[in-house]
Amino acid sequence: MPLLTATDAEAGQEVERLTPAGRRARLAAACVVLVLLLAGSVWGDDSEFPFGPFRMYSTRADPDAPVVSTRVVGVTAAGEEVRLSGGEVGLRRAEFEGQLPRLVDDPSLLGLVAESYESRHPSAPELVRVEVVQRHFDLSGGQQTGTYTDEVLVSYELDGAA
Known part of the structure; x- marks a missing residue:
């Protein structure tokens, strides 16, 4: 049934009112949503x-507090680092960071990253290892101090690596 406008109500058409049970149901639903919002705001x-x-x-x-920046790098036989994050393999850094628990649990997934890189860059030097590196930048008052430390979170040696 369409809503009645003020003109319809003045013309004598009846306005359908909620029953007491309907009002209680709507009030209960509103209370549940408000409680969920409050609980989520406090503990969520x-x-x-x-x-x-x-x-x-x-x-x-x-x-x-230190700021952490995650990157994925391939290492060539000459020891040079090749950037694999930032779209070089079809994944952005945030997508890598979202998959960190999986990569730590199963480092062989980094082999798929290397395959993707090699298919996109066939003339690039061959990779022997893929690493996920986290750089911790020290801050003081919200500004970089220039000091940082690198931590290899997970590493995977590729097949055929010497």
């Missing part, structure tokens, strides 16, 4: 969205 995290807040927007980072 990204995985409970839309009832939990996105932490990247609802919190602030310590201006003196």
Whole structure:
């Protein structure tokens, strides 16, 4: 049934009202949503969205805590690093970071990254190893101090590597 406008109501058409049970059901549903929003705001995290807040927007980072930057590199036989993240293999850095637990559990997945790189860059030097490296930048007052440390999170030796 279409909604009645003020002119329709003035013309004598009846307005259909909610029953008491209907009002209670709507009030109960509204209360459940409000409780979920409140609980999500207090205890929730990204995985409970839309009832939990996105932490990247609802919190602030310590201006003196290190910042972590993740990159994926291939290593040639000469020991040179070749960047594999940033779209070189069809995946962006954020996509790599989202897969870090899988890569740590199964380093052989890095072999697929190397295959993708080699198919996109057939004339590039052959890779012997693929690594996921995390660089920790030190901050002071929210500014880089110029000091950083690199940590190889996971490494995978490719077949045929010497």
